[in-house]
Structures are given as structure tokens and as C-alpha cells.
Amino acid sequence: MEALKNKVNELLESGGIAGFLGLRNFGSEPFPFLFTRDTAAEVEKITTGAVRYPLSKILIRIAAVYPDAIFGIMCRACDERAIIELFKNTKLRSDKVITIGISCTDDLVQACKCENPQPSNLVSGEAGKKEFDRSDVQKIASMTLEQRFDFWTEQLGKCIKCYGCRNICPVCFCDVCTLEDQPLVKRGEIPPELPSFHLTRAYHMAGRCVDCGLCEEACPVDIPLRTLYRRVRESVKELLDYLPGEERDKVPPIQVLGDGLFEIRD
Amino acid sequence: MCSARVSPHFIIRAFQEGADGVLVAGCHIGDCHYLKGNYIAIKRVAILRDLIDFLGISKERLLLEWIAGSEGDKYARVADEFTEKVRSLGPSPIKRIPFREKAVAMVR
Amino acid sequence: MYYECIPTTCTYCGCGCSVVLQVLDGHLVGVLPGKTNPVNEGSLCIKGWTSHEFVYREKRLKNPLVKKDGVFFETGWEEALDTVAGKLKKIKEESGADSIAALASAKCTNEENYLMQKLMRAAIGTNNIDHCARL
């Protein structure tokens, strides 16, 4: 933690960054906060916490107001994967963002089933072990078609349409959301139309999902959303040879898969 | 209409409305007036096939075929074969979802 | 340049979920679910996620209004509060404290409900205080 505090103070003092987006203890609990020179005293309360908030998504909002400023951001490996995709999709500028890597506790790595908990530019802690566990996907893939359908109907049927999976997702950055497109997705009832609401969102995760799992954490009814999107991630790797968040130099296939660009709405 | 214009959402919508199968037909590879429309379609449909299959809707219910404007006989053959295929798969499972608004079973 | 998150409690149903208000340069810009709260444990419903949206609506009342000849006019706080206090005092003198009644609110804070009943009971002198929680 001291290393992180020192790094943030150093960057703020040198003017290398205008602000550092991280977590601050508010009372006894950590919440996102932008540390600036004006609020340098707050750096004492900086924490890495055991919780994850969508910092990269918050940074999009701040950077939109201050497009010329350079920001530091506290980065777990999942945050960094998201930021890589946000650079490629021009939602953040790589010359305006400095990532400060922090490690995740073993507990968190386990809880997240994180396939790559190793951020670059690690300032605080030691990098966790890579653990590639796709047993959740395999378990469902090994069911019969009918079992799979019943499983998902029961799971997706719990949906209370909070839009939390979208709202918290760091790579859900479209200006207009297809999930709110009335003729395509019927509105005003729960569960939302099965399976099209979730099928639509899952399709949109193709080429974007960085497997951070924030969606599943935010789901109030414990739908295994991450498993669904992991399968999509696998398909994209198999069919398009692209693994979002892991390939800094490849062009993302997002236009091929279809975002707003290919839609005509009426 | 270009096969790239067939948005995955249209396909999803068709399934939601109760279609037992969806056939997307496009121009042959190399024949695209827009140069790469059918390349786009092929990738989209492939991803969507994987996805619906994972959700328990057989990927065989979604078919992409290349049929040129002049290939009327191929169109008829593909349509016939696909219809037979879908018939053998039975009705779409989406039609038996209990939450559906008008499910008669819910009427007391 | 100032961004912070203020944890608070959702204004909608009785669950009492923790919502985290995102404030950018003094403006409310969004909501996050409180990740550590024992009620909602990092989730929210659709209302919680959008609980900031009504705050800046154009239709918000921004000044006290006094009705004259059936039409509302904006006015200052002094005049509005004077009118209310004067009228309540007059009615109390003429018809007694029990001719005044008040409805507190299941939407307001504990402190406000406490003060409202104290106002009616101690300042006015009546127990005519209720709210719409039955509804």
C-alpha cells in the first residue's frame, strides 16, 4: 500500500498526471475517488480493497469532461484488459492514461476464477497465479440441448431487468443501447423476453468481453452471466482468433460482429 | 438485400417470434457488390450459431447459404432441405417457455 | 476537477439498498451499487440504478410558490414561510390547535419525520399527524 501511495503522490507532485482514479476508504469502506493535487491529503486513505468497482468505465466519464488531462488509474488485471479494449475503441486515449497495476489477493483471484490476474506495471503486491478454469462452460456444454435450454430458461427467467450487467460492464460503451431498442427487445415486463434479451446482450459481448465478471457480481438474481459470455469469448477466439483485452496490437473484430454501425432502426 | 444487412438482431427476433429455423441466403464469396458483405455475414452467423447452441437452441436451426440471384433451383432445393431438417428437429423450444405472455397453460 | 462517490441509501422501496452516488464537479452523474452493504451486496434493481435521474429534471420546484387568485407565483423563502406561519397561528387562535393537521412522509428521513411530529405536537399543540405508509 505504501508503494502505491508513494507512486500516486510522486505522479501528482511531478505533474505527470492530473488525477489518479482509485479507491478511497470512506469511513470503513472503499469507494472510487479521484485523487488530485487539491485532494492530496486524501491519498492517506487510499486502499486497494477487496472489492471491485468499474474504474475504467468511470474514467471514460471523467476523461470526456477533461479530454486533455492525463490520468492515472488503479488497475487490476481485469481493469487493464478493459482499458486495452477502450483504447482500441477510442473511448480512452492511450497517451492520456497511465495504468498503475495492483495485484489481487489470492482469495479474490479464486473468487473471480481469474484466468490472468497479472497486470503490467505492477506497483503494489505480487502477481497472482494464472489459473485457467473453464469447468463452468464445459459443464453446460456437456448437457443435452434440452437440458441446456431448460437450464438457461430457469436461470434467465429470474431476470428482473435491472440492466445492472450492462450498467456495470466496462466495455458496454455504446451511445445507444440495443437492449433499449423497442422493436427488437420488448420493454416493460419481467422477465424480459426469453431468451432474446440475454441473447442480444451476449451477442454484443462478442469481441468485447474481457471476462472481468463484474456483470455476474452485479446480478441481483445470480444468473451465471459470466459463463454465458465466456462461451462467446471462446467462440470469438476460435472463429476470429481474437481474445479481447489480451492482444494489444490486433484490430478488434467488433465491426464485423456488428455494433451500431450496421443497424438501421425505424 | 446484402447478407451483411441481416443483423443478428433480426435473426434473434425471428426466433423469439417463434420461428423454428432461420435461413440466411447471400451472394457467393467473391461476388459481393460491397466487396466484403458476405464475409461479415459468415462471421456473424457463425458466432450466433455457437451462441444459440450453448443456450439450448440447436445450431442447425440457423443456416447460412450462398445462393446467387440466378440460382432459382438451388434456392428451391436449399429451402426444401432446410424445411425438412427443421421439421425433423421439431418445434422451437422457445415456444414452450412458461413466461410467454399468452401461454394458454396459465389461463385458469 | 473533483470526483467522488458518496454512499447513501436508495430512495425507493423498503429494501434499503446502498446506492453510491457519483459526483463529478458538484454534479450527480450516476449511481453504483454499494458493494459492501449487507442488504444488496453489490446489486440494484432498475429503480436503484436510475435513482439519480429525476434529481435535475426541469420540473423540479426551485423556489417557493404562493397561489394568488388561483395562480402560483414564485416567491422568496421569507415571504412563503411568513405566510404559512402567520396563517397557522391565526387558525390556531381562532379554532384551536386541533383544527390543524399534517401528513409527514414515508419518503423523508427519520430526522424530518421526527421534527414534523415535534412541530405539530410541541409548536402547534395537536396530535393530528399521520403519513401515507399504509398505502
Place this chain on the structure above:
Amino acid sequence: MFGSGAMTNSIAELEDSKCIFIIGSNTSEAHPLIANRILRAKAKGAKIIVADPRKIHIAFYADIHVRQNLGTDVALLNGIMNIIISKGWQAREYIEARTENYAVLQESVANYPPEKVSEITGVSVQDLNAIAEAYAKAPSASIVYAMGITQHTTGVDNVKSLANLAMLCGRVGAESCGVNPLRGQNNGQGACDMGALPNVYSGYQRVDDEEVGKKFDAAWGAQLSRKPGLTLMDMMHAIEEGQVRALYIMGENPVVSDPNRAHVESVLKKVEFLVVQDIFMTETAQYAQVILPGVSFAEKDGTFTNTERRVQRVRKAIEPVGNARPDWQIICSLSDMIGYPMNYNEAGEIQDEIKSVTPSYGGITYARLDGDGLQWPCPTSEHPGTKFLHKERFTRGRGLFSAIAFKPPAEASDNEFPLMLTTGRNFVHYHTGTLTRQSRSLDDEQKEGYAEINPLDAHKYGISKRDRIKVVSRRGAIEIKPEITGRVPEGILFIPFHFAEAAANALTIDALDPVAKIPEYKVCAVRIEKVA
């Protein structure tokens, strides 16, 4: 009853309950973050029972869903208890050790044999047996209810029947059990706790108790009235009779929320001086002489108390919009001008006073609320708060069984009004829509009101989904879009009450529960006509 009106257990405990009986609560739409606990309990093997005339979302996850006729809850519950007693499944030791008046209950439920109950409620004898067995035999069992139980002329009877059932099986004062009312509003619990009621001060201390009166006289430095005041419905009548001349409404919208809208409007027109304090120009504010602009939850400090008695902080995040002022400051200013000064520099000082006069809040300070908040009763500054109530003993000593007879709703269907109407919420909107209909995303999700109607009724009246229908009751009429769906059984219409322009409460009846004065929103007779 057991002597206090709040959720006996905690939200998190539901997750480990082995049987959850949901009655009169559309949990997934009205209390979504409690529904998730119920779904988790199911995933851990709990049996879920839903009794609701509508096929609500959570009913799809129920092991047993019964659709009782509107307003027959007492009969249903008596029938379940009849079965439990006749099979000998009641908790004998618990009844002996912790309750009184059991003989009276035994005698009264003997009049409700399953066949007769089935006749009244429309629930099969087989389902009654299944519910009785599931509830009585599970290692732990919770009852969850909401306004579907209370908003009846027999609301108090319904609640007492649930208390009877819970005590009969020893389900009060134990972990993951209890009787758990879900409060509809964020601070409905707090408003009651704080004494925004005509007969009690904060902490349910009675105004007609001389001891209590003296305590508050001293604390507040005033000579306080010992005479209980008027309830909301009594206020309305007193205004009509000219006995109440001034009404001060803070943050409520009775024109839309109260039954029999036409009556409420005529009363508000009649009252000599109406002050409304709110953040929007509500339907009610239109009738005011003076409107005072208060602020939203984001612009002030304070606390809310949720449905599980958890007191939590509300924190100011932004400055008030325009010249609006925090509601507590408005009350203070007004009190000063009336001649009773209130000197509080910040909301925390008010809590310090609440703490000093309210035993159940006696240990609550803002400093202690950091993090998870505290569940009352929390009498001292060392007390950790109370997860579930009545652990060793009931608030009133022994739990009191009461004999409750079934009474039909105030209004029944007849030739003129052949359909029954019930009201409730939609997952997108909240209460009168003052806030949610001003939220873009929520408004987009559901823009207008609708009436759910069974396909058989739609067919009978020749209504298709593109039509508009007129719904008429003895109190009023509205035009509305039909939603043809099996969610409602034949003969029943459902209308959410959020939409002022198609207000369900233009139709509802203002017949009240004789004790709690709650209107019967959940049952009235209507007819429908197709709008040409």
C-alpha cells in the same frame, strides 16, 4: 400479536430458510433485492409457497402456487391452521411455553375444514394440505407479506392470522423464520418509528400515557396534548365537516395514492389552507395555497430505516437544486416563526435528540451507522442491534393467539359490476410515479398504465390488444390500454397505480380496515367497456 410492527427477522436470514411462504407480495417487482434472497433459498433447497391470485414472477419459482379468490386470505390461513392442528403438526411445547389463548384459536379454526375453505378460496384441498405440510414440517419457515395482505378491510385480521399461523408452528423468535412485512416505501418504517402517527411519539410511545406525556413535556419544554389525533382518513372527513381548516403535507401525493380520488380532490379543494412541501409539482400540490420546495435524498443528510429495522445513513452528495432547502431546515424555520425555536445545526444533532427520547433508537449515533447501519432495537451505545425479534420473549410477554373469522371484502361483483379489480406495482415504477416517471430510463421502459385482463374475459368482451377500454367502478371511470394475459385469472383485472392519467385509485374503494384505517385497494368491483 407479538407487540411490534416490523419485520421480525432480517433480509439475509431468508436465504437460509427452508420454507418461505409468500402471500400478498409481488416480491420480484416491488422488493427485487429481497426476491433474490428467496431465489437463493430455493437454490439451497427451500420450498417456496406463493399465494397470490396473479401468476406473479416469483410464482414461476414456487413449489406451490395457489391463486386464492380476492380477499379470502383469512379463510385460506384458517384452513391451513385447521389442517395443521388436525394432523397434530403444531409446535406444542412452544405454544405452551410462549403463547396464550391457544384454546380460542383451536376453537375458531375448527370452523374452517378444508372443504369449506376450498369452496371460499378456490384453492384445492390438495394444495391446502401441501401448504400446511410444507410450512409446518420444514426445519425453519418464514412468512413474507406486503400490501396484498394489509390493504383490505380485513387487513388487521389478515396480519393477525399470519401471526397465528407462525406462532402455531413456533416460527417466531427463531433464526430464518418469522413474520416479515415488506414495507412499500423507503422510510415507511422510519416514519412510524419516528411517531408520524396520531397516537404515538417516536418509538411507539403512546401520547395518551401520562408517564410518556410527562417525559416529552420535559424533553420538548411544552405542554403536550394527551388526546390522540386524527388519522389520514379521519382528517379527510374532519375537513369536510369544517373541523380541520389547515393541512400541511410533506412529501406525499394523496390525490394519486389514496383511494377514491374524486373524494380526495373535493376535500383538498375544500380545506381552507393547504401547504405542500415536495420536490415536484404533484397532483396534490396543485391544490395548495403555498408550495415549499424540499430536496431529494441526494441533497440532504439523515437516516432511513428499512423494512428489516436497519437504520442507515442518507448522505448529502450535491447542493440543493435551485433555491430548494432540505426539508428538516424548512420545518425548523417554520417552527422558529411560529414561536417554538428549533436549533439544530446539522441532521446529526436531531438524531442525538431522537436517541435521548426513543428507547429503541437509544444507542444509535451517526458515527455508529458507518458501514452496515444498525437494526433496532438498539437501546445502548454498546448494543450491537437486533437481527431478529422476540428471541426469548415477545415484546408483550406471551404471544397472543386471536380468533379471526372470515369476512368477505367490502364490495362483491354483481350484474352491474361483474369483474373484480386489484391493484399493485410494476417493476419499473414506484408509488405515484412522482420520481420514477421523471426518470428517463424508467419512463422509457413503461410509459403508460395498463389493465391486465385474462384472455377469456378479453374474448368475452370482444377486446383485442389494440383496443382501449374504459374501466368503471362505483367511484369513477378511467380509460386504459388492455394487456391480455394469463397473469390474472378469469374475472379479475389488475391495474398498477403509478399512472395519474389512468389512475387505479379513481376506481378503488375507500372502505377501511376498522382498526388500522387502511383502505381496501386490493379488492373492488368494476365493469369494462370497449372504447369506440
